[in-house]
Amino acid sequence: VKTDAEWRAALTSKQYNVLRDKGTERAFTGDTWDTPPQPGEYRCAACDALLFKGTDKFVSDCGWPAFDKAIKGSIHYHTDRTFGMSRTEVTCARCEGHLGHVFEDGPKDTTGVRYCINSVSIKFKPDTASKDLATEAISETK
């Protein structure tokens, strides 16, 4: 567990604003909001905990990275009543860093849920063994 000063030193100001201050990055501005599902891991940008599988990502028109499921036990869920709404906030179970929210409007053919995550809160580690596959998938969608 880090102190506030240590988090400030460890994270960029954008990351600090989202992860520790529960800010939200502007839609359609994050690095990975529109990257396709691909083999690999999405880890917490603050503490490196494994949060989502790269293949569970989907491109949502909401403007943030979206996943239809999370790694079991990696996420904590909290009721968030700010802004006059009742939403479910999701945080990293290890460091409690704010990730985003989860909604029940995800793909109906899978889980029906949508984890709506700030891209500054997560970092992608491609599965290098399937790298060629991932590159192919990217060039196909661009």
Ligand SMILES: [Zn+2]
């Ligand atoms: Zn974390």
